[in-house]
Amino acid sequence: MKKIFLIIILFSAAFTGLQAQTYKTRDGNIYFNPNKNQGNKEYSALSKEGTAVLKVETSEVALLVPMKSFHFNNALLEEHFxxxxxxxxxxxxxxxxxxxxxxxxxxxxxxxxxxxxSEGKMELHGITKDFKSPVLLTVKGGVATFKCDFPVKAADYNIEIPDLVKPKLMESTPLNATISFKMN
Amino acid sequence: MKRIVLLSLAGLFFAGSVFAQDDLLADLKSEDSAKVKENITIATFKSTRIINMHSVEMTGEGNLQFMIIHHFGAIWDNNEGATNFGRLFGLNAGFANTYMSFDYTPIRWMNLGVAFAGNSTLEGTAKFKILRQQSGVHNYPISVAWVSTANFYTAKSSESPNDLYWNRFSYLHQLLIARKFSNAFSLQLTPSMVHRNIVAYGIENAHNVYSIGIGGRMKLKEKTALTFEYTRQLNMYEDIIDKTGEVVSYSPNLFSIGYDWDTGGHIFQFFLTNSAYASNLAQLSVNPVKDNFGQWSLGFNLNRSYSVKHKVKTQ
Incomplete structure (x- = not known):
């Protein structure tokens, strides 16, 4: 009986110990607004389907956003995107x-x-580039929220913007990622 | 005691292997969440028309679309000889049927439109998206839409003997069933029914005209595509008595071939077709017989979408 008890304790210790180190979320928000006039939301889009994982022990993070989950105000722009x-x-x-x-x-x-x-590699439109950006971590009531504002230059990722649209847009699109992990 | 140590070691090993994440990203990619929840097929066709016929596509939610359809004169008249060049293959022939429409999509699955449909007729159109081809949470292999059009004849000389206003109406109902087979290739099947409130007397004459059509799009480059359409009328095209008492026959076959060009804001669709009529109702019921290829005509559709209402999904 003692043996079994010990085994259970050891097993559960092993599991909980390792499990506590990794957090996952499936509803990260990624928003961008490339308009020169930030009050204009015409070309802006939001995804609420970012999947992210944080490995506490090694400080490793990964984020994946299905591109089709970006939704625009204008259905036609979404199709073009x-x-x-x-x-x-x-x-x-x-x-x-x-x-x-x-x-x-x-x-x-x-x-x-x-x-x-945070420092790492970002892949977009089939192109991988080095990435470095400040991140704001807010911990409140068992929720850890990582906020990151970073610019993406369309040309760097081989994304062609038509000349007709270009004058309305910023050279670098500001992106905003908000990823929250529930820790319990 | 030895056994306990062994077992717990095994336990640790097991637990370790389950949670070992050498590559966090590869782990994410292998999960279901890497796929978008609702992967809705987009751009089965580029325009709300394949060529002449409605496509399963609908103007985007909150968008107002303005569309002009032009059918020019016959491309080549065998009796005219060299003067055909002056007519510029019908473009400069002084004859064209024009269709102008505005349509708006107030809610995602419904589109309402009004049109000046040529030959003094006005049209009202309602289109409903029934099914969207998609994978993910739901798996539907096809898109399905329904479109109904009411056509009102406004000119003074009505076909109606007592000029009853309801005799000026005719209707078109179409079921649109489409599938995007690959990024480049889409097909649509279109059964149609035309109902005319008044028809002349005659054994062959009927109020309801049925037809079945097939249409497709083959993408050439990023923003260009080839399109085709074939519609076969199933009844009421032979030995019809028209309103003047003459016996006429119509062509049951409606062919079109086209070229789509998406400029970003506009969609241009150039085409060659054997119907000069601008309205689907006329094309699918009283399409004149063409003796030769020269009597076909060139035409174009041009549409432009305006974003009227924001869906406001962004912050």
Whole structure:
């Protein structure tokens, strides 16, 4: 009896110990508005289907966004985004894989705001580029929210913007990712 | 005790292997969540028309679409000889049937339109999206839509003897069943029924005219495509007595071949077809017999969408 008890304890210890290190979410928000006039939301889009994983022990993070989950105000623009700009049939996902810098697992146990950063590789439209950006981590009530504002230059990722549209848009599109992990 | 250690080691090993994540991204990719929840097939056709016929596509939600359809004169008249060049294959012949329409999509699955349909007729159209081809949460292999058109004849000389206004109406109902087979190839099957409130007397004459059509699109490049249509009329095309008492026959075959060009804002569709009529109702019921290829005509559809209402899904 004692043996079995021990085994159970050891098993559960092994499981919980490892499990606590990895958090996952399936409803990360990624928003962008490339308009020069930020009040104009014509070309802006939002995805609520970002999937992300955080491995606490190694500070590793990964994010995957199905490109078709970006929805626009204008149905026609959404079609163009998928068909002509991002070719989402061929390149279905935008991804990021990297490390959090300045992150410590003790941050997750104490409510507050922490300024950290992240470094890694981002893949978009079939092209992978180095990525580096500050990240704001907010821990409150058992939820860790990572916020990151970063620019993406369409030309860097081989995304062709028609000359007709270009004057209305910024050279670099500001993106905003908000990823929340529930920790219990 | 040895056994316990062994077992717990095995346990640790097992637990470790389950949660070992050497590549977090590869793990994410292998999950279902890597796929969009509702992967709805887009751009089965580029326009709300394949060529002459309605396609399963609908103007986007909150968008107003303006469309002009032009059918020019016959491309070549055998009796005219060299003067055909002056007529520029019908483009400069001084004859064209024009169709102008506005349509709006107030809710995702419904589109309402009004049109000046040529030959002093007005049209009202209602289109409903019944099924969208998609994978993910739901799996539907086809898209299905329904379109109904009411046509009103406004000119003074009505076919109606007492000029009853309801005799000026005719209707078209079509079921549109389409599938996008690949990124480049789509097909649509279109059974149709035309109902005319008034027809002349005669054994062959009927109120209801049925036809079945097939249409397709083959993408050439990023923004260009070849399109084709064939519709076969099933009844009421031989030995019809028209309103003047003459016996006439119509062509049961409606052929069209076209070229789509998407400029981003506009969609241009150039085509060659054996019907000069601008309205589907006329094309599918009283299409004149063509003796030779020269009597076919060139034409184009041009449409432009305006975003009227924002869906406001963004922040």
């Amino acid at each position: 998928n068909e002509n700009y991002l070719h989402t049939n061929k390149y279905p996902n935008g991804t990021y894989k990297g490390k959090l810098i300045g992150f410590d697992k003790s941050m997750l146990t104490k409510d507050g705001e922490y300024k950290i950063s």
